[in-house]
Amino acid sequence: MNDPILDIQGPTTRFMARQGLVAAVDHVGLAIAPRETVCVVGESGSGKSVMALSVMGLLPRPHGKITEGRIDFQGRDLTRLSPGEMKQIRGNRISMIFQEPMTSLNPVFTTEFQIAEVLRKHRGMTGKQARAEAIEMLGLVGIPEPRKRAADYPHQLSGGMMQRVMIAMALSCHPVLMIADEPTTALDVTIQAQILDLMFRLKTETGMSIWFITHDLGLVADIAQKVAVMYAGRIVEQAEVRELFANPLHPYTIGLFNSLPRIGGKKGRLTPIPGSVPGLDQLPSGCAFQDRCASTASADCRTHPPELTEIRSGHWVSCHLYNKSTD
């Protein structure tokens, strides 16, 4: 097994709230190997995007900060880098694409200008070189007539086209890791499939790793090698994708599977997880999932947060049901 390029070792990210500091990401651990695709799954409010923003050094200041733990990227702890050093890594070695391309692209500049700007800043190209490369990148991500579309402003592009432009920008500095935060959620199904197809074709061509954030467990089976399930700021289950799909153990993961639509499923009926993720300032003592849990919770569930424990090789679960497992 290759050494991970990204090794997230227990960082905790806190935000200042009315009640004081609250942890949006709490002692999470995740490693991503070269060329690997890792999916982080969970509902809105589970902390998956904050975890990515923590790695990118993009937490809103001064309200959000990493208070403990380390994030090793190619051997350097990102939590100890200066803003200038972080800027060198962000966009160059790690890039990120977001759910809403319209909010990430600048509406007053053409697509060519925006990609060329990245190339000038990060790869030191001249204006002429950067413009030529920008057009090439637009062609690479499947934009028809790239020379013509290069002069378009974001509002002249469809959602799928804008997301292709974002991918072109993210790839233009040859990152070794791309973080994709629900990049297809705002797109309709056929465009979603095209964008995913494009991302993973480019992943094969460039050899980069992908950290894919999604709330859609159905998507994960097709794209991931490894999956981490997040709930209320913590990773509650982590395993290789085949193992997780064959043997989901945490009641939350089982609930996510039960709420997936299935063609010809037993009764053709979905079983949603009751309730919603609690607010960060309203987390109960003990297990954060206790009020929604379908399993018989023990007294420990109300008093002690369960530890993430390796139940079988590479399969980690944070639940009192398994703490004493001898399997």
Ligand code: SF4
């Ligand atoms: Fe349910 Fe208890 Fe496991 Fe939490 S620790 S998921 S409440 S059984």
